[in-house]
Amino acid sequence: MTMAKRDTYTPESLLAVAVEVFNERGYDGTSMEHLSRAAGISKSSIYHHVRGKEELLRLAIARALDGLFGILEEQGAGEGRAIDRLEYVTRRTAEVLMAELPYVTLLLRVRGNTGTERWAMARRREFDQQVAELLAQAAADGDLRGDVDVRLATRLLFGMINSIVEWYRPHGGHSHGRDEDVADGVVRMAFAGLRTT
Amino acid sequence: MTMAKRDTYTPESLLAVAVEVFNERGYDGTSMEHLSRAAGISKSSIYHHVRGKEELLRLAIARALDGLFGILEEQGAGEGRAIDRLEYVTRRTAEVLMAELPYVTLLLRVRGNTGTERWAMARRREFDQQVAELLAQAAADGDLRGDVDVRLATRLLFGMINSIVEWYRPHGGHSHGRDEDVADGVVRMAFAGLRTT
DNA sequence: GTCTATATTACGATAGAC
DNA sequence: GTCTATCGTAATATAGAC
Numbered sequence: 001m002t003m004a005k006r007d008t009y010t011p012e013s014l015l016a017v018a019v020e021v022f023n024e025r026g027y028d029g030t031s032m033e034h035l036s037r038a039a040g041i042s043k044s045s046i047y048h049h050v051r052g053k054e055e056l057l058r059l060a061i062a063r064a065l066d067g068l069f070g071i072l073e074e075q076g077a078g079e080g081r082a083i084d085r086l087e088y089v090t091r092r093t094a095e096v097l098m099a100e101l102p103y104v105t106l107l108l109r110v111r112g113n114t115g116t117e118r119w120a121m122a123r124r125r126e127f128d129q130q131v132a133e134l135l136a137q138a139a140a141d142g143d144l145r146g147d148v149d150v151r152l153a154t155r156l157l158f159g160m161i162n163s164i165v166e167w168y169r170p171h172g173g174h175s176h177g178r179d180e181d182v183a184d185g186v187v188r189m190a191f192a193g194l195r196t197t
Numbered sequence: 198m199t200m201a202k203r204d205t206y207t208p209e210s211l212l213a214v215a216v217e218v219f220n221e222r223g224y225d226g227t228s229m230e231h232l233s234r235a236a237g238i239s240k241s242s243i244y245h246h247v248r249g250k251e252e253l254l255r256l257a258i259a260r261a262l263d264g265l266f267g268i269l270e271e272q273g274a275g276e277g278r279a280i281d282r283l284e285y286v287t288r289r290t291a292e293v294l295m296a297e298l299p300y301v302t303l304l305l306r307v308r309g310n311t312g313t314e315r316w317a318m319a320r321r322r323e324f325d326q327q328v329a330e331l332l333a334q335a336a337a338d339g340d341l342r343g344d345v346d347v348r349l350a351t352r353l354l355f356g357m358i359n360s361i362v363e364w365y366r367p368h369g370g371h372s373h374g375r376d377e378d379v380a381d382g383v384v385r386m387a388f389a390g391l392r393t394t
Numbered sequence: 395g396t397c398t399a400t401a402t403t404a405c406g407a408t409a410g411a412c
Numbered sequence: 413g414t415c416t417a418t419c420g421t422a423a424t425a426t427a428g429a430c
Contacts, residue, residue: 008395026308028225031423045396047425111223145389152382155364156357163356185349192342192389205413229406242414244407 011059014039014049018056019102027057027106028113054116057106061120064103067096068127082137083144087191089131090161094183097164105165128158143195157190208256211236211246215253216299224254224303225310251313254303258317261300264293265324279334280341284388286328287358291380294361302362325355340392354387 017039021030032053036043050056071077076088097104107124110117132154139150164182171178214236218227229250233240247253268274273285294301304321307314329351336347361379368375 024308025310026223026225028223029308029310032425033423041395042397043424044398044426048395052425111221111226113222113226145385148382148385149378152379153386156360156383156386159360159363160353160357163353163360166356167352181346182349185345186353188342188345189350189353190386228404230404238413239415240406241408241416245413249407 009039009041009049011049014046015056015059016102019060019106022057022060023102023105023109027110054114057110057114058116060103060106061110061116064100064107065120065123065127067100067104068093068124071096072127072130081143082134082141083195086131086134086138087187089134090157090190091183091187093131093161094164094186095179097161098168098170098179098182101165101168101170108162108165128154131158145195160190161186206236206238206242206246208246211243212253212256213299216257216303219254219257220299220302220306224307251311254307254311255313257300257303258307258313261297261304262317262320262324264297264301265290265321268293269324269327278340279331279338280392283328283331283335284384286331287354287387288380288384290328290358291361291383292376294358295365295367295376295379298362298365298367305359305362325351328355342392357387358383 018030018035021034021038025034030053032043032046035046035053035056039046050059071089071092074088074092076092077085079085080088107120110120112118112121132151135144135150135154135157138144139146144150144153164186168182215227215232218231218235222231227250229240229243232243232250232253236243247256268286268289271285271289273289274282276282277285304317307317309315309318329348332341332347332351332354335341336343341347341350361383365379
């Protein structure tokens with residue numbers, strides 16, 4: 001979109017650096033000193049761009065949530081049979097997770113110690129709830145296997161998808177290929193177990 | 198085994214309190230002040246029982262690792278077809294995770310900031326590696342579906358099992374029933390997708 | 395926009411009384 | 413075994429020069 005190379009920081013470019021450090025050391029384990037070293041500017045300079053450490057967390061989490069809730073507004077999430085919408089949301093969630101990896105990683109790890117973190121957890125529960133309703137509908141349609149509780153299946157499905165952040169690392173060149181393979185694998189492993197055949 | 202009601206703390210009983218707080222606030226987000234309030238004794242009294250905060254972490258993680266590696270020494274993990282051993286380890290891992298919930302939760306969340314944390318991560322990788330070998334063997338036996346990469350399947354399997362710590366909460370009375378249901382669900386959802394039929 | 399210097403608070407850990 | 417008091421350090425954040 002705009003120029004790539006920047007000599008001075010914007011809130012966004014600083015955020016990108018900060019989020020990497022947060023994910024490596026954990027949010028609570030990251031000090032402003034750590035951030036200043038990673039960004040190559042002094043601690044006080046960071047305060048010129050953002051109000052403080054917690055604002056960086058808020059910006060990162062907002063970006064992750066925008067990506068996730070955006071999925072639910074896509075055509076594939078709103079039209080068709082519930083089981084197909086569920087499969088679409090599953091695949092897209094995996095994709096968004098990889099595309100916005102550091103931001104979603106941070107979202108998935110907050111513990112609720114601050115107001116920002118509790119807001120993040122509440123919004124994330126809203127997203128989970130909406131997907132849970134898709135599972136419930138698919139079960140009502142008779143499209144989900146009956147020997148696994150819907151609530152448990154929802155949790156395990158999210159557990160599987162979200163675990164991508166534990167090991168996935170973006171590739172350098174092409175932005176396709178491996179991401180699709182991962183999303184395919186997630187959908188296959190989840191639905192060959194979830195779908196009635 | 199020994200008496201249940203204690204008026205004074207042992208390292209173990211103090212550990213139980215500390216681990217709860219660690220899991221609620223995160224290890225880095227927990228101060229000795231938090232621990233002292235939760236335990237009902239002063240900060241300095243804690244140092245009478247343990248050398249410091251990091252020792253509490255080490256004790257907790259050691260307990261979690263003992264539980265996990267113990268599985269690999271059980272009969273069901275060493276005898277029979279690889280796919281059956283894998284199913285056994287999957288079920289038992291889910292069970293150990295629930296039985297030792299707070300300790301395993303802590304293990305799964307360390308980020309590697311201290312020596313203790315890096316030791317924990319290394320040991321955990323060893324466990325994962327041994328299970329990955331079971332998957333590879335099952336794939337070589339032709340017992341795993343061929344359209345999902347073995348490495349990816351291993352990661353998704355662990356993602357699913359480990360995600361139990363995100364929502365499972367122990368029940369008050371009977372120690373059976375719900376735990377079995379959860380373990381059953383995990384095995385079903387994982388293997389109806391993993392096993393060739 | 396970035397820096398050095400510093401205010402202020404919180405943290406992990408220890409000393410020593412009881 | 414537990415306490416109060418405190419040490420030394422590291423944390424978040426601000427002030428003010430350039």
